[in-house]
Amino acid sequence: MKKKIKIKIKINGKLSLIDDKTKLSVLIKNLKIPLKKVAIEMNNKIIDKKRLNKIYLKKNDKIEIVHFIGGG
């Protein structure tokens, strides 16, 4: 069986090892993130949530997932 290649990416500032060629939509699903309640940024660019299944993650990608919290 062919061993899957792993790549390093950063999610919300934390290093993470994922399978190479993972789609962004799969990552979000695996993280169990409620898509309607978040915004996603990849390498400092906002990602249209409708396009998540068209984006493949690459080595050293920086993903930011944000939501609303209590604030003044």
Added chain:
Amino acid sequence: MEQDKLIISNKRFNSRLIVGTGKYRNMRECAKAIKLSGADIVTVAVRRVNITDKKKPLLMDFIDPKKITYLPNTAGCFNSEEALRTLRLAREIGGWKLVKLEVLGDKKNLFPEMIETLKSTEILTKEGFKVMVYCNDDPLMAKRLENVGAAAIMPLAAPIGSGLGIQNKVNIQIIRNQTRLPLIIDAGLGQASDATIAMELGCDGILVNTAIAKAKKPFEMAKAFKNAVIAGRQSFLSGRIEKKLMGSASSPNKGII
């Protein structure tokens, strides 16, 4: 008073009290205080999702954005770039266009950095945002914000979280007289009567967070602020009497025995 609504960018709100959702002991307390305050608008912050602890409760599970208007805020941003990034992300979460811009200039006094604030207001307005702007109680700067398209002017009463109440009533009145934009006092209020004073000066609304969240009894203080804002607005609309230096008896002199 039925028709007396707060109107911001053609949107009508029943309550003139806007409350922050920070500094509460937990989300349940926050949600209850908001309900008691009668607020239609709450400010919220944009932060990273906790990806390691997914059981952490979400704000949206406690405060329904379909029932209460979320006002994304850039609290914690110290330059235009950070503020723009935050609000663009906020818009992406679910189409929020009405936002509160807050660009701070000093970590200790939390005063607004007005050059960056002005720059950000202009850019965001061009991008289609309706920008409610936290600012100094400076009439000249308020005018400039208005000129670049601000949706509301939100001068501070005093430093954020200080509880000092309105420090410069004269400037607030000058701003009131020069603008037809919604004028909302933001930051620095300590007790309900501070809200009444703001409303009596002719402000369109107030924004309060710490004074409710950190009161010994937040629920009671939420109610107090609700009533104080209503009282202040009614007092303002009723037209106060002129101030005099001499006494003027309330009972007629005629018929004195």
